[in-house]
Amino acid sequence: MGEPEKIQPIIFEFFRKVVQVILESRIQSVSRSASSKVKYSQCSSPTRDRDKWFYLNLGLTDNAKLPILEPWSKTPTTEPMFVEILLAGSDGASIARPGGQSSRGFILERWTVQYALNASSSALHADMERSVLYNKAVSLLRSLCCTTKLLPAYRVFKYLQKSPPSHNTRKLTYRISANPMTLPKGIMKNDNFIPVETQCGKLCLSVSYFANLFCRSGSEVDRLETPITQLIPDYCGSPGSDRRFHGTSRGKHNVLSAPSSPGFKTTGFGRCHSWSGGINKILLPSTAPQQSPSHRFSMIPTGPNPNYHGTLINSRTPPLPVPPQRSHSIVDHFASPSPSPPMRSRLSNESVSRGLLRTGSLPQNMDQSRNTLPHHSNWTREAHALSRAVSANSKFIPVYSHSALSSTSTSGNSVVPRQAHSGHKDERDDNVSLRRTLSRGSSRCSYTNEAEDEDLSCLFALDGDESDGYRSRADSLDGKLRIQEVMEGPGQTVSAPRRSQNAALGELVEMLKSATPLQQYSRNALDFSQASADKWRSDSSKETFQCQSNENQCGVTSSSTVYSNRSRFSCKTAADALNELRNYMEIKDCLLRQSGVPKGRCL
Amino acid sequence: MLDYRALLFVQNTSQIYLICFIGTRIKIMNCEVFQLKELEVEPYQIREVLRCILHTIVFHRALGVVRPKDVDLDLFEITYVQCGDSELEKKIEEKIDQFVSWVEKHPNKKSQICLSFYEIRNKSTGWFGNRAERFYWEQWYITMNVITSKAASSKSHHGKAIAVEEVTMEDGNPRHAALELALRDVLFQIIQYVNEKKDHIPPVQNSDAVSFPCEIAIPSTSDSSFGMDMFKRMLQTGTPGMLS
Numbered sequence: 131m132g133e134p135e136k137i138q139p140i141i142f143e144f145f146r147k148v149v150q151v152i153l154e155s156r157i158q159s160v161s162r163s164a165s166s167k168v169k170y171s172q173c174s175s176p177t178r179d180r181d182k183w184f185y186l187n188l189g190l191t192d193n194a195k196l197p198i199l200e201p202w203s204k205t206p207t208t209e210p211m212f213v214e215i216l217l218a219g220s221d222g223a224s225i226a227r228p229g230g231q232s233s234r235g236f237i238l239e240r241w242t243v244q245y246a247l248n249a250s251s252s253a254l255h256a257d258m259e260r261s262v263l264y265n266k267a268v269s270l271l272r273s274l275c276c277t278t279k280l281l282p283a284y285r286v287f288k289y290l291q292k293s294p295p296s297h298n299t300r301k302l303t304y305r306i307s308a309n310p311m312t313l314p315k316g317i318m319k320n321d322n323f324i325p326v327e328t329q330c331g332k333l334c335l336s337v338s339y340f341a342n343l344f345c346r347s348g349s350e351v352d353r354l355e356t357p358i359t360q361l362i363p364d365y366c367g368s369p370g371s372d373r374r375f376h377g378t379s380r381g382k383h384n385v386l387s388a389p390s391s392p393g394f395k396t397t398g399f400g401r402c403h404s405w406s407g408g409i410n411k412i413l414l415p416s417t418a419p420q421q422s423p424s425h426r427f428s429m430i431p432t433g434p435n436p437n438y439h440g441t442l443i444n445s446r447t448p449p450l451p452v453p454p455q456r457s458h459s460i461v462d463h464f465a466s467p468s469p470s471p472p473m474r475s476r477l478s479n480e481s482v483s484r485g486l487l488r489t490g491s492l493p494q495n496m497d498q499s500r501n502t503l504p505h506h507s508n509w510t511r512e513a514h515a516l517s518r519a520v521s522a523n524s525k526f527i528p529v530y531s532h533s534a535l536s537s538t539s540t541s542g543n544s545v546v547p548r549q550a551h552s553g554h555k556d557e558r559d560d561n562v563s564l565r566r567t568l569s570r571g572s573s574r575c576s577y578t579n580e581a582e583d584e585d586l587s588c589l590f591a592l593d594g595d596e597s598d599g600y601r602s603r604a605d606s607l608d609g610k611l612r613i614q615e616v617m618e619g620p621g622q623t624v625s626a627p628r629r630s631q632n633a634a635l636g637e638l639v640e641m642l643k644s645a646t647p648l649q650q651y652s653r654n655a656l657d658f659s660q661a662s663a664d665k666w667r668s669d670s671s672k673e674t675f676q677c678q679s680n681e682n683q684c685g686v687t688s689s690s691t692v693y694s695n696r697s698r699f700s701c702k703t704a705a706d707a708l709n710e711l712r713n714y715m716e717i718k719d720c721l722l723r724q725s726g727v728p729k730g731r732c733l
Numbered sequence: 734m735l736d737y738r739a740l741l742f743v744q745n746t747s748q749i750y751l752i753c754f755i756g757t758r759i760k761i762m763n764c765e766v767f768q769l770k771e772l773e774v775e776p777y778q779i780r781e782v783l784r785c786i787l788h789t790i791v792f793h794r795a796l797g798v799v800r801p802k803d804v805d806l807d808l809f810e811i812t813y814v815q816c817g818d819s820e821l822e823k824k825i826e827e828k829i830d831q832f833v834s835w836v837e838k839h840p841n842k843k844s845q846i847c848l849s850f851y852e853i854r855n856k857s858t859g860w861f862g863n864r865a866e867r868f869y870w871e872q873w874y875i876t877m878n879v880i881t882s883k884a885a886s887s888k889s890h891h892g893k894a895i896a897v898e899e900v901t902m903e904d905g906n907p908r909h910a911a912l913e914l915a916l917r918d919v920l921f922q923i924i925q926y927v928n929e930k931k932d933h934i935p936p937v938q939n940s941d942a943v944s945f946p947c948e949i950a951i952p953s954t955s956d957s958s959f960g961m962d963m964f965k966r967m968l969q970t971g972t973p974g975m976l977s
């Protein structure tokens with residue numbers, strides 16, 4: 131009996147054990163426990179001999195649907211085995227995903243197991259080789275057990291496991307084959323375990339996982355909002371995520387960056403990131419303020435990016451290259467899960483899904499939305515600053531589109547029975563269920579429904595709670611925008627019906643387009659400031675101040691801002707500056723009198 | 734009885750040779766030493782962080798048929814694996830309790846916990862009869878910088894991780910997030926080290942053992958630095974703290 135034949139049982143059992151370890155932490159039908167925090171096999175049945183291989187008893191019951199790895203039971207087993215974890219619809223329906231790479235689901239992970247025979251292997255010291263191989267394989271499997279719990283897909287598994295079945299429109303499936311699916315380039319990260327080398331061959335184990343797979347924190351079902359609905363490489367968070375910045379009642383596991391993060395404004399409305407096309411990378415791992423040092427299972431970095439060493443994928447990981455054509459379309463249309471209080475939200479599904487699923491081209495409505503949204507340079511800078519701050523703690527379940535299902539197509543030679551799926555659901559039903567699941571958690575996001583998918587310019591709704599935040603958000607925008615909020619007046623809710631919100635957004639865009647140049651604005655602001663100072667002396671009401679600003683069509687919210695604008699664009703003498711300072715001091719005194727603070731005391 | 738108190742300490746880049754002839758001979762030959770990344774923790778986070786790290790290491794060194802036990806941390810979105818042995822778990826908890834007590838007496842200090850794996854060999858030494866020798870073949874150093882913040886000091890005495898979690902999470906504590914990230918890195922670091930170094934693992938002597946013999950050394954209550962106290966004790970009392 132040759133050496134390969136002697137080692138073959140060990141190799142085959144290793145392959146089998148690897149599959150068990152992976153599926154036990156990814157597939158619900160295989161997993162030991164569904165809901166307990168501590169999963170521990172309490173199987174009362176005696177340990178079967180087969181379970182004792184590599185001193186690792188996973189406690190899988192007989193009901194666990196384990197695949198039969200027949201192709202790898204033959205000798206010699208040199209053919210690699212690919213175990214791919216896919217995110218599919220709950221009915222097992224296929225999901226078309228960007229790039230058209232798979233119709234069976236979106237690949238979250240791919241595990242590669244292979245035993246490479248040495249050409250010059252000999253039968254000498256065969257027993258020792260088997261012993262060494264076996265012992266090292268034990269250690270390798272222990273590492274695999276730990277690693278499966280640390281990768282992002284495990285969080286997805288846990289979330290889906292804990293979500294009520296009625297809200298679960300997704301599930302993890304697997305595919306084991308010798309012909310892997312094509313992985314999207316530049317997105318998947320690769321980690322290699324140190325191979326177990328013997329005289330006869332080398333046992334290799336590696337994993338490629340989706341790098342930008344976010345998973346929302348929170349271990350309770352009610353905290354977790356939408357399941358994965360869209361998987362977007364450059365996901366940047368939802369407009370409703372700003373609620374988490376303030377630690378809402380549901381924000382026990384705040385996933386977005388703290389208000390204390392640099393560059394992040396502790397406003398109630400940090401939604402500016404959603405406006406600009408350049409803010410798409412907010413909340414992405416790319417803009418993390420700190421990046422953990424790379425950790426590798428091995429010293430052999432491989433994968434599409436040899437310089438990337440497989441850091442844990444979360445908000446703290448580096449950015450991934452994203453095709454520019456995706457940046458605008460995807461971020462505008464996905465629904466991001468939010469742990470904040472439930473607010474019904476609807477996802478723009480068809481248009482979104484079409485935008486995600488088509489390869490290399492944007493749908494018509496995507497282009498429309500791109501033209502609609504403003505691309506203010508200031509917003510872009512603001513957004514990047516926010517993205518850096520927010521991405522520090524960002525954890526999101528990537529929104530995954532499952533609509534626009536294409537017919538299932540065979541992908542590779544799947545040598546094991548795939549998860550059964552009952553075919554395609556009606557797309558509309560999927561969208562309804564999708565909306566339902568999304569509405570569980572998205573707080574401030576209101577999305578156009580199917581009927582309104584043609585209007586993608588504004589996906590965000592404002593409720594009354596956001597009025598304060600809305601005003602404060604205005605501080606970060608230019609003066610033209612401030613006019614908008616100021617005109618609305620204090621105490622006036624900014625919430626608007628969905629329809630008017632879109633209209634408001636359009637008005638805003640138009641306002642920006644027709645905004646006067648900054649120089650003109652600054653001069654007007656100066657004139658206004660002097661006039662307003664006089665006005666304050668006679669009438670110290672805020673409403674008057676706002677009316678005045680309205681008449682002059684200047685966005686003046688703070689004298690300091692006006693002062694800075696003025697100083698930037700006009701030459702003034704010291705006398706002018708002194709006069710202006712006096713005016714401002716008078717305004718200040720008037721305001722202080724209003725608020726009842728004695729003159730001269732700082733607030 | 735001769736009592737040798739010679740202490741030789743030779744350190745290479747990756748190996749430590751420590752030969753101490755005090756009572757029970759200790760040998761550390763070809764010992765793989767793994768220095769894990771330093772963690773900055775608050776007092777209420779110590780238990781979970783230590784449990785996670787120690788159990789992960791011990792799981793990789795567990796002997797016999799192991800039935801993995803997945804444990805979700807309360808403070809972090811991390812799941813680690815235990816080997817499922819109750820005695821080992823109890824031993825680890827005791828050491829963690831001792832460390833926490835030490836931290837309470839020595840706040841805002843950097844400290845190290847050393848998890849050592851050894852094998853015992855009985856060797857006949859002629860005049861001195863049989864001696865049990867400990868051969869340390871692997872050591873893991875866990876460095877923790879315990880800091881106290883206002884939030885931690887106001888909540889830690891409650892002993893409620895959830896309450897603190899609410900404070901920290903709702904405030905979006907970046908330190909907490911950084912610690913979670915660092916803890917993940919440490920776990921991956923452990924996996925990396927375990928995968929890289931396998932040749933030094935000794936053969937299994939006791940088939941009934943749950944794990945390789947190990948000991949967890951924590952800073953003593955009277956010292957200011959972990960290492961210095963150990964050497965002082967060894968020179969003065971003749972009984973190194975590690976062996977107590």
